[in-house]
Amino acid sequence: MRVRLEDVARAASVSPKTVSRVLNDEANVTDATRERVRAAMEAMDYRPHPSARSLAGNRSFVVAMLYDNNDNPSSTYLAEIQDGVLEACDAHRYSMMVRPLRMRDGDFIRRLDALISDHHPDGVVLTPPITDYAPLLKRLREHKVPYASVSPQRRGKNLGVTMDEQRAARAIVEHLLDLGHRRIAHVVGIANHGASRWRLAGYHEAMAAAGLPEDPALVVQGAFTFGSGVEAARQLFSLRKRPTAVFAANDDMATGVMWAAGEYGLKVPHDLSVCGFDDTPLSRQLWPALTTVQQPSREMGKIAAEQLLSDLRSHGTGHLVQVPFSLQIRGSTAKAP
Amino acid sequence: MRVRLEDVARAASVSPKTVSRVLNDEANVTDATRERVRAAMEAMDYRPHPSARSLAGNRSFVVAMLYDNNDNPSSTYLAEIQDGVLEACDAHRYSMMVRPLRMRDGDFIRRLDALISDHHPDGVVLTPPITDYAPLLKRLREHKVPYASVSPQRRGKNLGVTMDEQRAARAIVEHLLDLGHRRIAHVVGIANHGASRWRLAGYHEAMAAAGLPEDPALVVQGAFTFGSGVEAARQLFSLRKRPTAVFAANDDMATGVMWAAGEYGLKVPHDLSVCGFDDTPLSRQLWPALTTVQQPSREMGKIAAEQLLSDLRSHGTGHLVQVPFSLQIRGSTAKAP
DNA sequence: TAGCAAATTGACAGCGCTGTCATTCCTGCC
DNA sequence: GGCAGGAATGACAGCGCTGTCAATTTGCTA
Numbered sequence: 001m002r003v004r005l006e007d008v009a010r011a012a013s014v015s016p017k018t019v020s021r022v023l024n025d026e027a028n029v030t031d032a033t034r035e036r037v038r039a040a041m042e043a044m045d046y047r048p049h050p051s052a053r054s055l056a057g058n059r060s061f062v063v064a065m066l067y068d069n070n071d072n073p074s075s076t077y078l079a080e081i082q083d084g085v086l087e088a089c090d091a092h093r094y095s096m097m098v099r100p101l102r103m104r105d106g107d108f109i110r111r112l113d114a115l116i117s118d119h120h121p122d123g124v125v126l127t128p129p130i131t132d133y134a135p136l137l138k139r140l141r142e143h144k145v146p147y148a149s150v151s152p153q154r155r156g157k158n159l160g161v162t163m164d165e166q167r168a169a170r171a172i173v174e175h176l177l178d179l180g181h182r183r184i185a186h187v188v189g190i191a192n193h194g195a196s197r198w199r200l201a202g203y204h205e206a207m208a209a210a211g212l213p214e215d216p217a218l219v220v221q222g223a224f225t226f227g228s229g230v231e232a233a234r235q236l237f238s239l240r241k242r243p244t245a246v247f248a249a250n251d252d253m254a255t256g257v258m259w260a261a262g263e264y265g266l267k268v269p270h271d272l273s274v275c276g277f278d279d280t281p282l283s284r285q286l287w288p289a290l291t292t293v294q295q296p297s298r299e300m301g302k303i304a305a306e307q308l309l310s311d312l313r314s315h316g317t318g319h320l321v322q323v324p325f326s327l328q329i330r331g332s333t334a335k336a337p
Numbered sequence: 338m339r340v341r342l343e344d345v346a347r348a349a350s351v352s353p354k355t356v357s358r359v360l361n362d363e364a365n366v367t368d369a370t371r372e373r374v375r376a377a378m379e380a381m382d383y384r385p386h387p388s389a390r391s392l393a394g395n396r397s398f399v400v401a402m403l404y405d406n407n408d409n410p411s412s413t414y415l416a417e418i419q420d421g422v423l424e425a426c427d428a429h430r431y432s433m434m435v436r437p438l439r440m441r442d443g444d445f446i447r448r449l450d451a452l453i454s455d456h457h458p459d460g461v462v463l464t465p466p467i468t469d470y471a472p473l474l475k476r477l478r479e480h481k482v483p484y485a486s487v488s489p490q491r492r493g494k495n496l497g498v499t500m501d502e503q504r505a506a507r508a509i510v511e512h513l514l515d516l517g518h519r520r521i522a523h524v525v526g527i528a529n530h531g532a533s534r535w536r537l538a539g540y541h542e543a544m545a546a547a548g549l550p551e552d553p554a555l556v557v558q559g560a561f562t563f564g565s566g567v568e569a570a571r572q573l574f575s576l577r578k579r580p581t582a583v584f585a586a587n588d589d590m591a592t593g594v595m596w597a598a599g600e601y602g603l604k605v606p607h608d609l610s611v612c613g614f615d616d617t618p619l620s621r622q623l624w625p626a627l628t629t630v631q632q633p634s635r636e637m638g639k640i641a642a643e644q645l646l647s648d649l650r651s652h653g654t655g656h657l658v659q660v661p662f663s664l665q666i667r668g669s670t671a672k673a674p
Numbered sequence: 675t676a677g678c679a680a681a682t683t684g685a686c687a688g689c690g691c692t693g694t695c696a697t698t699c700c701t702g703c704c
Numbered sequence: 705g706g707c708a709g710g711a712a713t714g715a716c717a718g719c720g721c722t723g724t725c726a727a728t729t730t731g732c733t734a
Contacts, residue, residue: 004690015714020692028712047454051397052690054388055719069420079412083437095434095456100420117384119432227622256622262599263624285564285593287600341720352684357722365682389720392689675734682729692719699712704705 003044012040023048050095054120061094063305064121066112068130069100074224074252076280077297078127081150084301085125092309097121103133112136116143123147123308125301129193131160148308148318150300153194159311159318161303165195165277168293168325169202169247170209172275175291175327176245177210180336181273185218185243187232187253193224199249199277218243222253229256237264244272244336251276251283254290258332269334279328288331296323340381349377360385387432391457398431400642401458403449405467406437411561411589413617414634415464418487421638422462429646434458440470449473453480460484460645462638466530468497485645485655487637490531496648496655498640502532502614505630505662506539506584507546509612512628512664513582514547517673518610522555522580524569524590530561536586536614555580559590566593574601581609581673588613588620588629595623595669606671616665625668633660 005023009016014037021029022037029037040046054060065085067078082098089096099115101108115121124147130136131152140147149160176184186203189196200219207214220235222228229248233256236243248254254276258268266272268288275291276283283290303321311318342360346353351374358366359374366374377383391397402422404415419435426433436452438445452458461484467473468489477484486497513521523540526533537556544551557572559565566585570593573580585591591613595605603609605625612628613620620627640658648655 002690005692006690016690017692017714017716018712021713024692030712033712045454049392049690050456051388051391052719053692055386055392055689055721056691056693058692058719060388069416075413075416079406079416082435083406086435086437093455097432098419098423098435100423117382118430119387225622226619230622230624259596259599259624262596282563285562285567287567287596339720342722343720353720354684354686354722355682358683361722367682370682386720389689390722392691392719393721393723395689395722678731678733680729680731682727684727685725687722687724689722690719692717694717695715697712697714699710701708701710703707 002049003046005046005048008037008040008044008046011044012037059122060120062097062119062121063089063094063123063125063308064097064099064115064119065125065127066099066101066130066136067127068103070102070104074250074280076282077278080297081127081301081304084298084303085305087298088302088305088309094122094309096305101130101136103130103136109135109139112139116145121145123312125304125308126150126152126160127301128195129190132194146308146311148304148311150304151194153197155320158320159304159307161300161307161321161323163295163300163323163325165198165295165325166202166205168295168327169199169277170206171202171325171327172277172291172293173203173206173247174210175329176247176273176275176333177206179245179273179333181245182212182336183215183218183241183243183245185220185236185246187220187222187229187246187248187257189222189224189249189253191221195277196249203247222249224250224252226252226256226259229253230260231256233257233260234263237261237266245333246272246274248274248276251278251280251290251292254292254332255282255286258286258290269332271337273333273336275333283328283330286332290328291330291333292328294326294328299323339386340383342383342385345374345377345381345383348381349374396459397457399434399456399458400426400431400460400462400645401434401436401452401456402462402464403436403438403467403473404464405440407439407441411587411617413619414615417634418464418638418641421635421640422642424635425639425642425646431459431646438467438473440467440473446472446476449476450480453482458482460649462641462645463487463489463497464638465532466527469531483645483648485641485648487641488531490534492657495657496641496644498637498644498658498660500632500637500660500662502535502632502662503539503542505632505664506536506614507543508539508662508664509614509628509630510540510543510584511547512666513584513610513612513670514543516582516610516670518582519549519673520552520555520578520580520582522557522573522583524557524559524566524583524585524594526559526561526586526590528558532614533586540584559586561587561589563589563593563596566590567597568593570594570597571600574598574603582670583609583611585611585613588615588617588627591627591629591669592619592623595627606669608674610670610673612670620665620667623669627665628667628670629665631663631665636660
């Protein structure tokens with residue numbers, strides 16, 4: 001039979017309420033008592049019943065991770081964030097609930113309301129690109145459901161985690177500049193995504209800092225997919241003056257660029273340098289391996305969830321954490337021809 | 338304030354217990370009463386409190402989806418299954434919990450036990466490759482937690498969903514044979530995975546049926562990844578007598594094969610036909626688009642969850658459903674040179 | 675039309691915890 | 705040594721629902 005809090009209380013010779021206090025890390029328990037209760041819990045392998053805690057304590061121990069599976073960056077990216085969030089939730093004995101929401105759907109808010117009234121999550125983790133969708137944020141605030149974001153566009157006093165993508169993008173373009181490239185193209189991601197904007201801004205910044213004139217033909221729209229990378233590259237390779245390097249806003253598109261290079265008989269990196277962003281597993285499997293920016297997605301998911309949980313525990317302790325990036329210089333970039 | 342069952346009862350002039358009966362689709366309620374209660378629920382937008390239901394009814398309304406994120410087929414595949422499972426759970430007002438478990442880790446069973454004692458899932462959905470891991474199944478039975486599987490290797494009286502992958506593999510190889518190919522290679526997936534075995538068996542079957550001699554050099558080991566596809570292809574292209582067609586056990590490896598073809602100056606499909614398996618989004622983005630077998634992963638996840646939920650509701654009503662496959666003949670395969 | 679079984683409905687306790695508030699146990703200090 | 709005041713602990717009700725079983729109504733049969 002299940003071990004209950006009452007059983008632990010009896011074993012530790014205290015009242016159930018005291019065990020509850022220890023369980024919830026509440027104040028006003030002497031160290032000796034706390035230790036005794038802890039030992040009893042341990043010895044009996046006590047597991048609190050989440051539903052009972054939830055019912056009595058008016059909280060759910062559930063964190064919902066919201067994402068947009070329509071307009072999403074890539075399933076690998078989301079899967080990694082999910083893993084990170086899950087790890088953090090696990091560590092704090094929270095459970096994670098995942099929730100696809102399609103921003104473009106009319107019933108977006110209705111589905112959010114349903115999530116909240118059906119499951120009462122204690123908090124929510126938002127992932128790109130829905131970190132900055134105003135109606136969503138408004139609704140969450142109305143329901144008083146705290147949230148933390150992964151790579152939000154607006155950096156306010158909100159919780160979550162970011163990376164300085166603009167500086168990272170600038171750094172990778174500077175790497176190309178250092179290699180002697182001057183005609184450097186950029187394949188942009190989906191418009192309105194923060195990722196697209198920051199990476200483009202970093203590209204502009206690096207080019208401007210190098211005193212290079214902007215050639216609008218070298219900035220091509222993509223959509224974060226392999227296919228869009230192929231198409232963007234075809235446009236670039238059809239120019240009278242081809243670029244000698246392409247910085248794609250993510251690895252999938254960069255892979256598409258490398259693919260298209262093959263079609264045009266361009267050898268990477270001899271004739272063309274290519275770099276991406278994200279450091280997906282794919283980038284290491286390519287040949288040559290892709291120069292890219294490591295974005296620690298899993299870690300970022302974990303941090304976002306931790307900030308949320310910390311803030312749930314004691315309001316005001318959550319922050320917006322910035323994680324460092326690191327360039328992964330690999331075989332796909334080389335001296336300009 | 339929250340609408341409670343009691344409020345609905347008052348509005349419908351019945352006892353709380355009767356509302357509960359309607360909520361749980363129990364027998365012995367007159368149609369008139371049932372209707373009246375339903376109307377009241379609707380009018381008041383009543384949402385039962387899952388924790389209260391769970392606590393009183395000794396069930397959790399939670400379905401856990403277990404997967405191996407170490408040795409997994411691909412995150413896209415898992416993400417699609419997850420979406421399907423989630424859809425089914427939502428429809429039945431269950432919540433879904435995801436759970437990575439590493440089969441190769443020593444604490445596999447401990448983590449499973451923790452999942453069960455912490456969250457008490459009413460049922461579990463298993464995904465490849467952990468659908469047939471004996472210690473896992475044993476433990477689930479010991480805990481009396483019902484499970485349904487996606488593509489289990491053993492077809493017993495268990496619940497879940499399958500596709501006749503062997504016949505699908507045979508069909509796609511026959512497609513190559515129809516195009517006049519005789520030297521057809523196969524890139525195998527991770528050993529022990531059902532998917533690898535069935536697809537290989539289908540390949541053998543088709544070749545044998547066509548009366549073609551087996552050339553062991555044409556069967557190369559891969560690992561379901563893009564990179565392993567590239568390497569396998571390099572082996573194949575280094576043979577004195579190259580294959581004219583390659584059937585890779587999944588799309589990622591097929592993409593790798595196409596990539597390697599470029600390295601060797603082989604034009605797809607002119608010099609080499611390539612086909613894959615899964616019909617991932619990637620397969621349509623490639624140029625030429627990949628001939629492959631459509632595996633309706635999302636649908637399969639949904640079906641597996643539905644069978645599980647059906648069986649939870651009334652024991653014995655869940656089945657092992659077989660879904661049809663369909664060949665997606667696209668640009669990557671053509672007449673033998 | 676009485677009489678009985680089956681169908682329908684309801685009363686009530688209790689699932690395992692936590693919030694509230696009362697009680698007891700310590701301190702330090704005059 | 706006695707007492708105020710805060711720290712530690714406990715008693716008890718109740719969170720919102722369902723299981724059990726009792727009460728009532730209904731539908732038949734004789």
